[in-house]
Amino acid sequence: MSTMKLSLGPLQYFWPREQTLAFYREAVEWPLDIIYLGETVCSKRRELGTRDWIALAAELARSGKQVVLSSLALIEAESELGVLQRLVDHGDCWIEANDLSAVQLCRERGVPFVAGPTLNVYNHHALAMLMTDGLRRWVPGVEQGHQLLRELREAMQAEDRPMPELEVIAFGRLPLAFSARCFTARALDVAKDQCGFRCIDYPDGMPLATREGRPFLRINGIQIQGEEITDLGPELPALRELGVDVLRLYPQVDGMAEVMAHFDLARHSPVAPPRIGARNGYWHGEPGMRPVAEA
Amino acid sequence: MQLVCPAGNLPALQAAIDAGADAVYAGFRDQTNARAFPGLNFSDAELRDGIAYAHQRKRKVYLALNTYPDSARLATWYRAVDKAAEFGCDAIIAAEMAVLDYATRTCPAMARHLSVQGSATTAPALRYAHERFGISRAVLPRVLSIQQVERLCEGSPVPIEVFAFGSLCIMVEGRCQLSSYVTGASPNRHGVCSPASFVRWEEHGDGRRSVRLNQVLMDKFEPAEPAGYPTVCKGRFEVGGETFHALEEPTSLNTLELLPRLAKAGVAALKIEGRQRGVAYVASVTRTWRDALDRYRHAPESWQLQPGWQSSLSKHAEGHQTTLGPYHRSWH
Numbered sequence A: 001m002s003t004m005k006l007s008l009g010p011l012q013y014f015w016p017r018e019q020t021l022a023f024y025r026e027a028v029e030w031p032l033d034i035i036y037l038g039e040t041v042c043s044k045r046r047e048l049g050t051r052d053w054i055a056l057a058a059e060l061a062r063s064g065k066q067v068v069l070s071s072l073a074l075i076e077a078e079s080e081l082g083v084l085q086r087l088v089d090h091g092d093c094w095i096e097a098n099d100l101s102a103v104q105l106c107r108e109r110g111v112p113f114v115a116g117p118t119l120n121v122y123n124h125h126a127l128a129m130l131m132t133d134g135l136r137r138w139v140p141g142v143e144q145g146h147q148l149l150r151e152l153r154e155a156m157q158a159e160d161r162p163m164p165e166l167e168v169i170a171f172g173r174l175p176l177a178f179s180a181r182c183f184t185a186r187a188l189d190v191a192k193d194q195c196g197f198r199c200i201d202y203p204d205g206m207p208l209a210t211r212e213g214r215p216f217l218r219i220n221g222i223q224i225q226g227e228e229i230t231d232l233g234p235e236l237p238a239l240r241e242l243g244v245d246v247l248r249l250y251p252q253v254d255g256m257a258e259v260m261a262h263f264d265l266a267r268h269s270p271v272a273p274p275r276i277g278a279r280n281g282y283w284h285g286e287p288g289m290r291p292v293a294e295a
Numbered sequence B: 001m002q003l004v005c006p007a008g009n010l011p012a013l014q015a016a017i018d019a020g021a022d023a024v025y026a027g028f029r030d031q032t033n034a035r036a037f038p039g040l041n042f043s044d045a046e047l048r049d050g051i052a053y054a055h056q057r058k059r060k061v062y063l064a065l066n067t068y069p070d071s072a073r074l075a076t077w078y079r080a081v082d083k084a085a086e087f088g089c090d091a092i093i094a095a096e097m098a099v100l101d102y103a104t105r106t107c108p109a110m111a112r113h114l115s116v117q118g119s120a121t122t123a124p125a126l127r128y129a130h131e132r133f134g135i136s137r138a139v140l141p142r143v144l145s146i147q148q149v150e151r152l153c154e155g156s157p158v159p160i161e162v163f164a165f166g167s168l169c170i171m172v173e174g175r176c177q178l179s180s181y182v183t184g185a186s187p188n189r190h191g192v193c194s195p196a197s198f199v200r201w202e203e204h205g206d207g208r209r210s211v212r213l214n215q216v217l218m219d220k221f222e223p224a225e226p227a228g229y230p231t232v233c234k235g236r237f238e239v240g241g242e243t244f245h246a247l248e249e250p251t252s253l254n255t256l257e258l259l260p261r262l263a264k265a266g267v268a269a270l271k272i273e274g275r276q277r278g279v280a281y282v283a284s285v286t287r288t289w290r291d292a293l294d295r296y297r298h299a300p301e302s303w304q305l306q307p308g309w310q311s312s313l314s315k316h317a318e319g320h321q322t323t324l325g326p327y328h329r330s331w332h
Helices: A017-027 A050-061 A078-090 A100-109 A124-133 A146-158 A183-187 A233-242 A256-267 B010-018 B044-056 B071-087 B097-106 B123-133 B146-155 B178-183 B256-265 B279-298 B307-315
Strands: A005-008 A034-037 A066-070 A094-097 A113-115 A135-138 A165-178 A206-209 A215-220 A223-231 A246-249 B002-006 B023-026 B060-065 B091-094 B111-114 B137-139 B160-167 B199-203 B209-213 B216-221 B237-239 B242-244 B252-254 B269-272
Touching: A005 A256, A017 A034, A017 A050, A017 A256, A034 A050, A050 A066, A050 A078, A078 A100, A094 A100, A100 A113, A100 A124, A100 B123, A113 A124, A124 A135, A124 A146, A124 B071, A124 B097, A146 A165, A146 A233, A146 B071, A165 A233, A165 A256, A165 B178, A183 A206, A183 A215, A215 B237, A233 A256, A246 A256, B002 B010, B002 B160, B002 B279, B010 B023, B010 B044, B010 B279, B023 B044, B044 B060, B044 B071, B060 B071, B071 B097, B091 B097, B097 B111, B097 B123, B111 B123, B123 B146, B146 B160, B146 B256, B160 B256, B160 B279, B252 B307, B256 B279, B256 B307, B269 B279, B279 B307
Parallel strands: A005 A034, A005 A246, A034 A066, A066 A094, A094 A113, A113 A135, A135 A165, A165 A246, B002 B023, B002 B269, B023 B060, B060 B091, B091 B111, B111 B137, B137 B160, B160 B269
Antiparallel strands: A165 A223, A206 A215, A206 B237, A215 A223, B160 B252, B199 B209, B209 B216, B237 B242
């Protein structure tokens, strides 16, 4: 039985500087293998600047864990492109490429990269092309469940191509959509350009419910997440059989040490752990959220 | 600037050409394109007829092949590329790497446009598509401000096409899983968003209505209140104790007043959204933009918005409202 690695996905929310640093200094003691660092949602979030993230990466890397620098999912401004260039030029870390700009800059500089979940890799041919660009690990998009990944893996085998490392989102709120608009600013009725960085007040995002009060989505700046904290723990035997190499756990503000311990125990056990979050319908080829009748 | 108009079927294609479209874009009747709606799109014979109609009038036909095939279904997309070349399409509009690569290798003479679904918003992203797939044009996602469009036009290795008018995706195209989260039906994978088969309207007897998407309540309406199509992004929800359009109101993008700036920026083509719309929409919207573009070409310095243009376009807008959308900073 191979032991899957555990990764801490990039922090999707905006936390105060000291809280963020304390979180990672604690996380480095957890039984995990890979830490993704950096801002993936909004470039205006600068409690930690690019220099801070790079310094933190160097500090955490001394623990022996792999540190990967994650890039923005949506790049619009020249300044954002400049930040990406600095991450790539840094050179000591792999990059999590969350858009095609990052792929190209890594390709131009020969820097290995992880294809993040917003890169839209849906088939083996695209994956093989990206591997020639420097892709070393792949995090499929949220829609891709067990069957699609199995078919992709079989197609790679049929063409005698090696798979890159496969990393699956095993715990956390799913990133569902990105926009140029900041929905947090919209909800607070402030302009995006004068937002006051108010998303710092919502360390797990801002809940959005239907008009009959059913929790539905989370607003997180320009990102929309599903409300449910998904958990593929009970599906670990299937993930292992599929050849998943890395389990990604996205940071939430509370209880991450326990979550990490839970998955650490689970990855070393042949028995599936009990469910601690919501069932991820996507994994089973269904709508991502739980059916209304079950809620 | 070229005017690129939607053709959901053969009558719409002909209407767009007759009303002055320089090019039309169309799709096959399957999941290879992002408007895989019932009753829409082209059979092989219809597409051949449409191409003949357009080419007789020296106009172009682009084939939208802009969804994301998984490994098991790749052959369907490859076959669509083959047919596009065989039928004489002037270009394919594609987003997915395997599809673009296949077209590059098998029919290099047919132009490849990077679809809006490709989510390319920067010069390096466009460089990637240009170096890898030899694209000759890129359609930009509807997320950039006019200043960002201008800067990108300077730095892009290929000519740029932008959306000028029509329904507005609030999310970055190719990056939105809201429909699949609720229904399992995915814009990227299946070419549909919040499909009608999942929509249920409820009449409450007193004239009030509510609408659900796969049983999830998207909105409720008072008796006289206009009710739009319930995509997730245009529903009303509760956030922080208030009920409002938390993501976006039903409204349409209209960039007509930006026409001179887009032209000066070097934008190569303006795209009208709406393959799902009828002949009347296509004919009217195309005619308005044709007139505006012709007047600009003849006298760019004295070009002015004509009142008739905006009122004509507003009639066809979602909720009869239009916005400059992301082109204008205040929208963000």
